[in-house]
Amino acid sequence: MAQLLNQLPGAVAQGLIWGIMAIGVYITFRILDIADLTVDGSFATGGAVAAILITSGVNPWLATLIALVVGMLAGAVTGVFHTSMGIPAILAGILTQLALYSVNLRIQGIGTDLGSRANVPMSINKYKNMLVSLRNVGHMALDNPIWLMLLVTLVLIGIMYWFFGTEYGCSLRAVGSNQQMARAQGINTNTGKLVGLMISNGLVAFSGALMAQYQGFADVSMGRGAIVIGLAAVIIGEVIFGKLFRNFALKLLAVSLGAIIYYLVIQVVLWLGLNTDDLKLLTALVVAVFLAMPYWKDRILTRKLKGGKHHG
Amino acid sequence: MKKVVSLLLVLALVLGVCAFASAEDKTYNVGILQLIQHPALDAATQGFKDALTEKLGDKVAFDEGNASGDSNNCAQIAGQLVSKQVDLIMANATPAMLACATATADIPVLATSITNYESAMEIELTEDGATGLNVSGTSDLAPLDGQADMIKELFPEAKTVGLLYCNAEPNSIFQIKTIEGYLTALGLECKRYGFNDSNDLASVVQTATECDVLYIPTDNTAAGNTEAIANVVIPAKVPVVAGEEGICAGCGVATLTISYYDIGYKTGEMAYDILVNGADIAAMPIAYAPQFTKKYNATNAAELGVTIPEGYLPIE
Secondary structure (H helix, E strand, C coil): CHHHHHHHHHHHHHHHHHHHHHHHHHHHHHHCCCCCCCHHHHHHHHHHHHHHHHHCCCCHHHHHHHHHHHHHHHHHHHHHHHHCCCCCHHHHHHHHHHHHHHHHHHHHCCCCCCCCCCEEECCCCCCCCCCCCHHHCCCCCCCCHHHHHHHHHHHHHHHHHHHCCCHHHHHHHHHHHCHHHHHHCCCCHHHHHHHHHHHHHHHHHHHHHHHHHHHCEEECCCCCCHHHHHHHHHHHHHHHHCCCCCCHHHHHHHHHHHHHHHHHHHHHHHHCCCCHHHHHHHHHHHHHHHHHHHHHHHHHHHHHHHHHHHHC | CHHHHHHHHHHHHHHHHHHHHHHHCCCEEEEEEECCCCHHHHHHHHHHHHHHHHHHHHHEEEEEEECCCCHHHHHHHHHHHHHCCCCEEEEECHHHHHHHHHHCCCCCEEEEEECCHHHHHCCCCCCCCCCCCCEEEEECCCCHHHHHHHHHHHCCCCCEEEEEEECCCHHHHHHHHHHHHHHHHCCCEEEEEEECCHHHHHHHHHHHCCCCEEEECCCHHHHHCHHHHHHHHCCCCCCEEECCHHHHHHHCCEEEECCHHHHHHHHHHHHHHHHCCCCCHHHCCCECCCCCEEEECHHHHHHHCCCCCCCCEECC
């Protein structure tokens, strides 16, 4: 048990980092009603950009922000594929994700003689000013990544809350809830989708940049399956906190908490002795169960209602 | 009352002896983090476990994690091993090693299946070839100079060597560049034949048959298409020397290969030194494959009329 307690800070830190990614997924999946698969590529892009900048001496804060901007560009590519070229959103995302694999290899290869590289190491021993590190996760001091990640998450939720409350932000929400109505109101739905995809992938790349620093390297395959973790966080957050959190900022907080819960579940199951070879299967099952919960709840409720009528 | 006191005393004594005894037969907890399920990496992990089990018997317990190719899992499993305070971590492949090196500065991290520690960790090795950090281990560097010598030994008449590789694989380009130097020094002329993917592979191989002999490094694309290569080179009577056993088994004549089991085993011996003899990992030089194995493809050699000298093992 003590061992499990020791492992929890790591799960919370990783959950907080993925929570930012999940907020990005929430914006496309829930607000714009698009399943965007770009994220598997843009997460690694964020890591690649941050790693290559940090190892060439750029301040980690600046590097992480540049990663965010590059992630927005990746989102814009998907947006253009989807809106200007009429490619279905899911396919547009897959195309960008595929392209980003090569782009990420090239980004990571900057400065090497071969011009492409699958893995960029950045040791905490060498780059001591990195924002977060797995090394410090057991510390009680301020360098524990949990504190900074909490702060960053709250600030980002604040910014999103403000943005989606502005007139433009409201029009974006309208695009997602009813395109015809939005268009009838004179909203350019294509621009709306483009902007939404940019914001989303910016956050995803930002999260990837933090993840690369946390684990001490960027890897071209680090985004593989990211969308599943993002969706898991969104759905777990909604299932558990949906009734309590009505406010938009609280909904975003629920997504971040969802990511933490996801990692806590995984950690507990591993602690119980699950073979890590079965981790992907478990991930899929966790997501499936949480996806099914609203449906099951619904069925149980209707059965109760019917039963009630019968007795009456 | 006296009885109770004496009982307690006896109990305390027994417990004390037990505690002492358990300190004597300390069990070593060794964490293992492997990047992905893969025959070569699996063999290295097996070698590591076999070496430690042979030396320590049941005094060693393994806590194994496989990240299934996902680097995020590497971070999570590495963090888990550190919080369990294992006595030593064995990391198999680069991202696994980097995640462990990030996760701890105290627990010794031994790695295997890393080609070059300097580029993998962005460090410079000490004069003795150690990292100076809590990281050491074994390298899977292919014996490129030995492979060049093998070409010269098997085909003394050959003048031109065609280097066949996928130009989208940095690892292949690195090997080609290196072996080119060795081959040129042996007086052979090298020609590069890079293909982009399996679609243009056949036509590139066709062009390459103008050379006397071909060399293929450890290349994933080539490894997945050995049948297509064999269909061109065997009728054209051009022998292929390969960087690893898999390619040689498909379309090659001979190879000089390392054994991942051996480097894993070597890593296990290093782990024993650290755990039991208290060796300092920071000063422990990176170790290389203890031996390379010369192997040949009997079917292809017979087909091409190549005589294989003594000391080569047939690929089964």
